[in-house]
Amino acid sequence: MADVERLLESLKGTKQIELEDIPGIDLYMDQVMQLFDNKLSSGDPSERVLTKTMINNYAKSGLLLPIKNKKYTKEHIILLSLINQLKGSLKINEIKQLLEELNQKIVNEEFDLPDFYRxxxxxxNVNAEHFSRTLQTHFHEATELVSTKDQTDTSYVDKVLLISSLAQMSNLYRHAAETLVRDIASEEKE
Structure with a gap:
């Protein structure tokens, strides 16, 4: 149980860019990268959360709204935050399909992106609480399975089972997200 509590404690440091973190003025690319590094970095200075290449590629591929005068608005930063979160589970073309209509609604001033981001x-936050409960359940299920068998190193086996269970759950969630993206894409074609 101590391992799960330690793991949950380490995950509490998982950060998001809050609306209050975004300045009320437009930012240049270096300032945007600095904002993301300051708020989301793991602490390793060699690992950038966002790079110039990434931002340029997102802009060129239509993931972002058009950039004016090399400055990024609050909406750009929100979209970059969403993209940063989504790219851990979805392919870039899937993210583009997902955000295409949203970007169009923003351009047409039919959508309040800051409200959506709230x-x-x-x-x-709700997901983090749910994950905490679910992780504890997975841990208990794995340790209970192992404790019913005669294992010499149950701590190691517990961890392998827990990791396998989490990886499988991650795959299920990713597959569900990919299916929903395909649904959005097919609805747009109709």
């Missing part, structure tokens, strides 16, 4: 952040 909902997103609230949902992330």
């Amino acid at each position: 909902y997103y952040l609230e949902l992330m």
